[in-house]
Amino acid sequence: MTTRNHCLERDTQDPLAPLRDQFDLPDGVIYLDGNSLGARPKAALARAQRVIAEEWGRDLIRSWNTAGWFELPKRLGNLLAPLIGGADGEVVVTDTTSVNLFKALAAALMMQAHDPERAGRRVIVTERANFPTDIYMAQGLTAWLDRGYALRLIDSPDQLPAAVDADVALVMLTHVNYRTGYQYDMKATSALAHDAGALIVWDLAHSAGAVPVDLHADGADLAVGCTYKYLNGGPGAPAFIWVPRKHQPRFQQPLSGWWGHAAPFAMAPDFQPADGIARALCGTQSIVSLALVECGLDVHRQASMAAIRAKSLALTDLFIELVEARCADHPLGLVTPREHARRGSQVSFTHPHGYAVMQALIARGVIGDYREPAIMRFGFTPLYTSYADVWDAVEILRDILDRKDYNVDAKRDAVT
Numbered sequence: 001m002t003t004r005n006h007c008l009e010r011d012t013q014d015p016l017a018p019l020r021d022q023f024d025l026p027d028g029v030i031y032l033d034g035n036s037l038g039a040r041p042k043a044a045l046a047r048a049q050r051v052i053a054e055e056w057g058r059d060l061i062r063s064w065n066t067a068g069w070f071e072l073p074k075r076l077g078n079l080l081a082p083l084i085g086g087a088d089g090e091v092v093v094t095d096t097t098s099v100n101l102f103k104a105l106a107a108a109l110m111m112q113a114h115d116p117e118r119a120g121r122r123v124i125v126t127e128r129a130n131f132p133t134d135i136y137m138a139q140g141l142t143a144w145l146d147r148g149y150a151l152r153l154i155d156s157p158d159q160l161p162a163a164v165d166a167d168v169a170l171v172m173l174t175h176v177n178y179r180t181g182y183q184y185d186m187k188a189t190s191a192l193a194h195d196a197g198a199l200i201v202w203d204l205a206h207s208a209g210a211v212p213v214d215l216h217a218d219g220a221d222l223a224v225g226c227t228y229k230y231l232n233g234g235p236g237a238p239a240f241i242w243v244p245r246k247h248q249p250r251f252q253q254p255l256s257g258w259w260g261h262a263a264p265f266a267m268a269p270d271f272q273p274a275d276g277i278a279r280a281l282c283g284t285q286s287i288v289s290l291a292l293v294e295c296g297l298d299v300h301r302q303a304s305m306a307a308i309r310a311k312s313l314a315l316t317d318l319f320i321e322l323v324e325a326r327c328a329d330h331p332l333g334l335v336t337p338r339e340h341a342r343r344g345s346q347v348s349f350t351h352p353h354g355y356a357v358m359q360a361l362i363a364r365g366v367i368g369d370y371r372e373p374a375i376m377r378f379g380f381t382p383l384y385t386s387y388a389d390v391w392d393a394v395e396i397l398r399d400i401l402d403r404k405d406y407n408v409d410a411k412r413d414a415v416t
């Protein structure tokens with residue numbers, strides 16, 4: 001039987017434990033929501049001050065050159081690339097995940113349309129349980145194209161083989177599901193798409209910085225993802241898009257703004273896409289927010305993805321074990337896969353009063369979140385979550401459930 005002392009012991013032997021000191025977390029908070037908004041790297045405050053006071057305030061417009069603002073999306077992309085198995089010159093940090101997904105889907109459909117053997121394909125396959133914005137963006141694109149393009153939604157991963165037939169242009173999947181924490185086998189799934197003549201676009205929102213990703217080795221075609229979740233970039237921090245070098249010449253995206261132009265300051269009247277990854281850019285970036293992304297990446301570079309994964313699995317295993325042992329009398333249902341290979345870095349449990357229980361947890365300093373239907377979501381971020389945190393979080397959960405110390409009439413906030 002695991003005890004709190006066992007957890008403290010594991011913390012003393014944890015090679016990642018010292019990295020927690022690089023984050024500013026308030027006392028009395030056990031933060032299990034780094035999958036939604038990563039904690040703040042301490043360095044971000046000084047970085048923000050420097051961008052605002054020196055780069056903007058003192059150096060003014062010269063900073064586009066002198067502070068490297070113009071190159072920032074590419075420079076940060078190169079720092080991020082190793083975390084997802086991308087190469088130099090294949091990633092930019094820019095825009096939002098939703099917008100990058102639109103670019104990726106449109107470019108992939110265009111690649112297929114220009115291939116004589118695949119030009120007639122009109123179907124995008126994704127899953128009903130995908131993060132809604134992914135589905136919405138695909139719906140918006142297909143409706144706008146108005147050329148017979150349509151979405152095909154599967155209800156579970158095992159329906160994928162049957163759904164990917166000769167009409168399918170594109171498979172669009174989120175690698176780790178935001179609600180359940182289910183992780184796709186990227187290699188097998190990419191091969192399945194390719195064998196059927198489809199391209200595959202991966203959303204890494206819940207993968208980048210959370211689980212090992214090897215886009216090249218696993219045969220992905222295009223990918224997008226978030227920096228404000230496990231990468232600790234800050235609220236609304238710009239997202240990323242990966243276009244492998246082999247696809248770059250054919251990657252034509254419709255948001256052809258001047259930052260994607262071959263010579264933005266030639267001010268030419270015609271759009272000519274840049275060679276390379278810059279063609280995935282659109283317009284001027286929010287530099288203050290973009291600059292802070294580097295602080296999260298800096299912390300990540302001090303740990304190996306293998307060490308992060310090993311601790312993530314240990315934390316999620318421990319959480320599952322403790323909840324099942326210590327809250328056994330309560331109607332909690334595990335929805336996250338037990339199998340390591342199929343699990344991301346979160347654990348989700350259903351409870352009939354999931355929203356109310358989560359509000360009670362938050363009131364007592366255990367911050368997770370809630371997603372319909374009835375799902376309490378707990379994210380585990382090995383850079384700053386300790387084994388003792390897991391123990392303490394479960395004890396607070398047990399206490400709340402044992403004493404029914406939650407308000408089932410709690411009013412819903414706008415963000416759950």
Ligand SMILES: *Cc1c(COP(=O)(O)O)cnc(C)c1O
Pocket residue numbers: 096097098099131133134174178203205206226239
């Ligand atoms: C978090 C998340 C998003 C967020 O998209 P934004 O454009 O940043 O709002 C998109 N897709 C998935 C799968 C996510 O988990």
